[in-house]
Amino acid sequence: MAKAFKYGLKGITGYLEPAERELLRSLIDDVISMLQPQERDGQDPLAALIGLDMDVAEPTDRAVRRLLPNVVKDDGAASLEFRQLTERSLRETKIGALRAAALDLDKDEIVLTTEGAKHWSMALNDVRLVLAERLDIRDEEDAEHVHLMQDWSQAEDVESYLALVYNFATWLQESLVQAMLQSLETRR
Amino acid sequence: MTLSVALGPDTQEGTRTGTEEATDSLTAPDIPWNLVIWNDPVNLMSYVSYVFQSYFGYSESKANKLMMEVHKKGRSIVAHGSKEQVERHAVAMHGFGLWATVEKASGGPGGNSGKSGGPGQGKGKRG
Numbered sequence: 383m384a385k386a387f388k389y390g391l392k393g394i395t396g397y398l399e400p401a402e403r404e405l406l407r408s409l410i411d412d413v414i415s416m417l418q419p420q421e422r423d424g425q426d427p428l429a430a431l432i433g434l435d436m437d438v439a440e441p442t443d444r445a446v447r448r449l450l451p452n453v454v455k456d457d458g459a460a461s462l463e464f465r466q467l468t469e470r471s472l473r474e475t476k477i478g479a480l481r482a483a484a485l486d487l488d489k490d491e492i493v494l495t496t497e498g499a500k501h502w503s504m505a506l507n508d509v510r511l512v513l514a515e516r517l518d519i520r521d522e523e524d525a526e527h528v529h530l531m532q533d534w535s536q537a538e539d540v541e542s543y544l545a546l547v548y549n550f551a552t553w554l555q556e557s558l559v560q561a562m563l564q565s566l567e568t569r570r
Numbered sequence: 571m572t573l574s575v576a577l578g579p580d581t582q583e584g585t586r587t588g589t590e591e592a593t594d595s596l597t598a599p600d601i602p603w604n605l606v607i608w609n610d611p612v613n614l615m616s617y618v619s620y621v622f623q624s625y626f627g628y629s630e631s632k633a634n635k636l637m638m639e640v641h642k643k644g645r646s647i648v649a650h651g652s653k654e655q656v657e658r659h660a661v662a663m664h665g666f667g668l669w670a671t672v673e674k675a676s677g678g679p680g681g682n683s684g685k686s687g688g689p690g691q692g693k694g695k696r697g
Contacts, residue, residue, distance in 0.1 A: 424634055448669075449664075450664065451671075453657065454671055464657065468661050472665060473663055474667045495599075503617060504667060507579070507613065519612060522611050524611060525612070559617045562620055562624075563616065563623075566623055567630070
């Protein structure tokens with residue numbers, strides 16, 4: 383059974399069972415694959431290098447759209463213009479955090495620096511955002527409904543399994559963020 | 571680095587006459603813009619507060635106040651600045667997974683207009 387993250391002398395530490403690490407690794411890999419920019423033929427290599435992507439479009443997948451949202455509400459054109467300039471580097475930032483977290487999953491005991499903890503919290507958040515889209519969590523009521531699912535012996539279908547995974551990721555992120563807030567307070 | 575290159579003022583072509591937004595951002599960088607954070611049922615309240623504290627350097631009480639405003643009212647203006655500044659914040663917020671948008675301080679529902687008293691600012695977004 384996983385142990386909640388806590389803040390102490392060594393920094394922020396946590397412990398995960400091998401099966402839990404395996405689960406998180408596969409979730410992280412899924413999110414990375416969703417965020418991987420598509421390489422197209424005839425793309426300007428210099429533009430790609432500095433992060434420009436003039437062929438970018440608003441993502442069609444709802445979960446990807448939640449990870450990479452429009453920056454201007456109700457203005458697709460202005461949002462698209464912004465995507466051309468920023469989306470590629472945003473994808474890379476997210477992938478960077480997810481990869482960093484995945485690397486920490488090689489050991490049972492997880493010991494995180496401030497920066498490492500930040501990457502973990504971002505990675506867990508993105509994993510949860512994707513799971514929440516798959517679970518159709520649209521409002522607080524939906525979230526409450528999913529939250530009720532806590533018993534692994536009840537996991538009979540994909541949805542209840544996803545709900546349990548979501549709740550596990552939520553619990554883990556909450557304990558991590560509490561440790562990060564404590565660390566922030568200590569450093570002040 | 572990418573952002574500062576990408577969002578330089580000269581990337582806006584002046585060819586689209588009539589679009590005030592392009593003109594505004596060129597000639598009046600002091601027009602205030604808002605960074606808005608929207609509520610969603612996934613982001614943890616503790617995480618949103620942590621992001622406000624660690625990224626913006628807000629105190630715990632200010633961060634919690636803004637977080638509760640997001641949670642209860644559905645949205646909150648958490649920062650002001652030039653268009654470039656709030657856009658940079660928005661990308662950072664998207665990096666954290668928060669749902670952030672930018673808007674002109676004078677427009678948009680619930681946007682408090684502030685004291686933007688510069689010359690030539692009386693024009694509305696839509697003529």
